Amino acid sequence: MNRLQKLLILCAIFLILNTSTVSAISSPNESDQIYGFDAQWAQQFNGGYITTAPIIDNATLFVRTSGMWVGQERPQVFAYELTGKELWNNTNQNATQHDMAPLKIIEAGQGQCGIWSKQLIVAWSDGLIESLEPLTGLRNWQFQSEVNVWGITGSLAQDEDKLVASTRGGIVSLCLADGTLIQNATTDLGWRNGITVTESGYLVGDENGTLWHLSREGNLSSYPLSIGKIRHPPLLTDAGIVIHAQGQGQSTIALLDENYSIINSHISGSSPAMPIMINDYLVTGDSSELRSFDCSQNCSALSSLTFTTNGEMAMGLDGQFMVPLNTAQGGWKGFTLVEEGLLEHVRGFQPGFSTYTTAAPAVYSDGDSDWLVLANDASRMVVYWRGINETSIDEGVKEYPTASNEKQNNNQIILLVIFSSFCAILFLADKPQLGKKLSLLLILIIAVIAIPTLSTQWSSKVDDISADIGIEGLTDGVEGEWSQSWPEQWQGTQILIIEIDGQNQMMGGYTGYENVLQLTTQAASDLNISISSQQSGIGTYITSFDGHQGQGWEFFVNGSRGTLSVENVVIEENTIVHWIPA
Amino acid sequence: MACIMFQALGTHGPVLSPTTSLFLDIVLLVAAFWLLATPSKKSLGDTLLLLTLVLAVSAVRVLMQPLPNIQPVTVAALIVGAQLGARRGAAFAILVAMISNAIIGNGWWTIFQAIGWASVALIGSKIALVVDGEIQRNRLFIAAIASAFVFDFIVSLSIIDSSFNIVTFLTYLAHGIPYDMLHALGNLTFAVWFGSWFADVVAEDIVVEEIGLATVESSIQRA
Numbered sequence: 027m028n029r030l031q032k033l034l035i036l037c038a039i040f041l042i043l044n045t046s047t048v049s050a051i052s053s054p055n056e057s058d059q060i061y062g063f064d065a066q067w068a069q070q071f072n073g074g075y076i077t078t079a080p081i082i083d084n085a086t087l088f089v090r091t092s093g094m095w096v097g098q099e100r101p102q103v104f105a106y107e108l109t110g111k112e113l114w115n116n117t118n119q120n121a122t123q124h125d126m127a128p129l130k131i132i133e134a135g136q137g138q139c140g141i142w143s144k145q146l147i148v149a150w151s152d153g154l155i156e157s158l159e160p161l162t163g164l165r166n167w168q169f170q171s172e173v174n175v176w177g178i179t180g181s182l183a184q185d186e187d188k189l190v191a192s193t194r195g196g197i198v199s200l201c202l203a204d205g206t207l208i209q210n211a212t213t214d215l216g217w218r219n220g221i222t223v224t225e226s227g228y229l230v231g232d233e234n235g236t237l238w239h240l241s242r243e244g245n246l247s248s249y250p251l252s253i254g255k256i257r258h259p260p261l262l263t264d265a266g267i268v269i270h271a272q273g274q275g276q277s278t279i280a281l282l283d284e285n286y287s288i289i290n291s292h293i294s295g296s297s298p299a300m301p302i303m304i305n306d307y308l309v310t311g312d313s314s315e316l317r318s319f320d321c322s323q324n325c326s327a328l329s330s331l332t333f334t335t336n337g338e339m340a341m342g343l344d345g346q347f348m349v350p351l352n353t354a355q356g357g358w359k360g361f362t363l364v365e366e367g368l369l370e371h372v373r374g375f376q377p378g379f380s381t382y383t384t385a386a387p388a389v390y391s392d393g394d395s396d397w398l399v400l401a402n403d404a405s406r407m408v409v410y411w412r413g414i415n416e417t418s419i420d421e422g423v424k425e426y427p428t429a430s431n432e433k434q435n436n437n438q439i440i441l442l443v444i445f446s447s448f449c450a451i452l453f454l455a456d457k458p459q460l461g462k463k464l465s466l467l468l469i470l471i472i473a474v475i476a477i478p479t480l481s482t483q484w485s486s487k488v489d490d491i492s493a494d495i496g497i498e499g500l501t502d503g504v505e506g507e508w509s510q511s512w513p514e515q516w517q518g519t520q521i522l523i524i525e526i527d528g529q530n531q532m533m534g535g536y537t538g539y540e541n542v543l544q545l546t547t548q549a550a551s552d553l554n555i556s557i558s559s560q561q562s563g564i565g566t567y568i569t570s571f572d573g574h575q576g577q578g579w580e581f582f583v584n585g586s587r588g589t590l591s592v593e594n595v596v597i598e599e600n601t602i603v604h605w606i607p608a
Numbered sequence: 609m610a611c612i613m614f615q616a617l618g619t620h621g622p623v624l625s626p627t628t629s630l631f632l633d634i635v636l637l638v639a640a641f642w643l644l645a646t647p648s649k650k651s652l653g654d655t656l657l658l659l660t661l662v663l664a665v666s667a668v669r670v671l672m673q674p675l676p677n678i679q680p681v682t683v684a685a686l687i688v689g690a691q692l693g694a695r696r697g698a699a700f701a702i703l704v705a706m707i708s709n710a711i712i713g714n715g716w717w718t719i720f721q722a723i724g725w726a727s728v729a730l731i732g733s734k735i736a737l738v739v740d741g742e743i744q745r746n747r748l749f750i751a752a753i754a755s756a757f758v759f760d761f762i763v764s765l766s767i768i769d770s771s772f773n774i775v776t777f778l779t780y781l782a783h784g785i786p787y788d789m790l791h792a793l794g795n796l797t798f799a800v801w802f803g804s805w806f807a808d809v810v811a812e813d814i815v816v817e818e819i820g821l822a823t824v825e826s827s828i829q830r831a
Binding site: 462463466467469470473474477480481484485488492567587590 | 675676677678713715776779782783785786787789790793794796797800801
């Protein structure tokens with residue numbers, strides 16, 4: 027074998043390695059376990075963002091990406107079955123700005139302007155509004171709105187047989203049946219200024235802080251509020267209209283009366299998120315706080331929590347609303363409103379691959395199961411599933427195998443078969459030296475594939491032997507057994523303890539977490555303890571909890587010192603993980 | 609005797625402060641340059657060759673990082689030690705550890721990895737892997753397997769802290785045996801596939817350099 031052949035083989039090995047790395051990105055990883063849910067499949071889109079929530083309709087998932095403003099990547103809209111099979115995708119080659127207008131499903135209907143079938147509405151930053159057939163992506167109709175640097179960036183709304191949209195500099199209403207223009211009014215420039223349908227017409231804000239009202243009869247009125255940029259659809263509450271306007275370094279939450287005059291206002295942090303209503307309660311977010319208000323009468327302030335969110339919020343499952351955390355840590359936090367509107371943090375949803383996050387999650391229930399779709403600013407989307415009848419997670423995985431995992435397994439089998447055949451042929455062809463070399467390579471590949479399983483089993487054996495010969499490995503103060511002082515409902519579940527400054531921070535009642543990393547990530551998030559970790563080729567290192575680095579950290583599982591990296595230590599249901607400073 | 613450095617890590621070892629980290633980096637760099645400053649002056653080409661090897665092997669290590677405990681650097685250190693000598697082999701090992709860890713992840717373990725691979729290079733220089741310009745293949749294979757365990761053991765020492773005793777350390781080593789075996793198997797594979805080739809690459813270029821240097825020196829002497 028000459029040098030060229032060897033180099034070619036070397037290149038092939040690197041290619042295989044590289045391919046496997048890419049696959050790993052697009053597959054749910056171990057730490058993608060969200061509390062009670064099991065990651066089913068993931069999709070890493072090309073460069074750009076996912077800034078608005080995916081939506082699920084009739085077991086079909088729709089998601090849109092945003093371009094990077096530069097380069098060749100263009101924004102796209104995708105449709106998938108919940109099992110991960112892509113149905114279609116559309117690319118807009120002309121959209122070169124940030125595409126963040128939420129996707130919208132319109133149910134079939136009829137009105138004065140005609141009959142329409144079920145449709146997916148997609149509005150683009152190049153001003154195009156498209157009506158698509160949801161299952162095929164084929165276009166029903168389109169409308170080109172004005173463009174001033176960019177086009178549509180806000181949410182659209184349905185008003186009976188009309189689709190209404192806040193364009194870059196105005197308001198249009200279109201017939202849902204064929205996209206015919208019905209109304210067109212000019213306002214000042216807007217950005218992410220979704221539209222709200224009221225009894226009398228349509229409300230939209232602009233970048234000058236003016237609230238605009240367009241009546242169905244075509245009368246346009248403007249109401250300068252002078253509280254900052256209005257970058258969300260105005261909210262209608264029992265107490266009046268709510269605007270959370272973005273000012274210089276701060277924001278103003280204002281309640282307007284029926285004459286669009288401010289009757290109540292609160293100053294809050296900068297860069298507000300899109301506020302939402304949960305029953306009679308208003309929830310706002312910004313770079314500083316998450317706040318709740320009672321809007322049954324006058325939107326009085328109820329509670330606030332320190333938080334950073336600048337995008338969308340939405341109702342999740344289990345009565346929680348989910349808020350994206352727009353920091354480098356990213357992820358989503360679940361909250362509820364208790365005791366007459368007080369905010370309470372329930373738990374975090376921290377995917378393994380986290381970054382800044384602005385899109386709300388998508389949730390969907392189909393009777394037997396719940397689906398949760400999380401997508402972040404790095405254009406990574408992960409689809410999670412849980413069985414409502416408490417089907418075990420393992421069974422769930424079997425029921426919903428990921429396409430990428432199947433493909434990976436098939437690739438491995440094909441690779442092994444090819445190699446084995448090649449080796450056999452070389453031996454038969456009287457080239458035993460080359461046959462030996464390839465056989466060695468084959469053994470190495472098999473060993474690499476098998477090592478995670480082998481190592482776990484080996485470690486278990488070593489632990490058993492250690493226990494048999496009396497090596498306890500216990501350290502003073504490490505909790506290894508159930509304590510009567512703990513809440514009864516924690517018994518038999520997974521419990522995490524973190525000792526910070528001599529104080530044990532504890533959380534229990536977890537089930538279904540497969541390794542120490544998953545449990546630690548989730549429980550620390552629920553305890554509001556930040557984690558710093560370091561990745562290397564030889565494992566994940568937890569370097570600090572809440573900024574406490576000390577001389578490093580070590581963990582114990584049921585009292586025994588952890589002997590593998592955190593993602594490689596498998597835990598059972600009845601497990602106590604205890605972190606102490608080294 | 610076996611272990612897999614930090615793959616088998618329950619303890620995370622000391623987390624270095626930026627100052628300590630900088631200090632250790634300086635210590636490693638000084639050690640590398642001290643080792644390179646051999647009594648006989650080396651040519652620029654000789655130095656460039658070593659730097660090329662360092663960068664190439666570092667890149668290979670980074671590329672192969674997704675594979676658990678497959679360490680091409682170990683065999684490379686063995687052969688570089690055999691061909692270029694203990695000093696330059698050790699310098700090669702230190703620089704590869706520093707450069708590749710700058711991408712993969714730097715920390716307390718870097719100094720142990722550097723020591724581990726430098727020790728492997730030292731072994732390579734002492735066991736007559738190259739005789740009359742020819743790599744001794746069987747000897748290389750055995751050394752490749754053995755050096756995996758030597759390296760892993762040295763790196764395992766980095767996790768010892770006040771809470772460890774001999775029993776817990778042995779238990780820790782025992783846990784890492786599968787990964788040590790994988791390291792050894794990977795080393796053997798590299799040695800079988802690329803050992804002779806890599807040894808030739810290092811040797812051929814050195815020969816050219818030495819011929820060039822000798823020619824220039826003899827010309828100077830004649831003049």
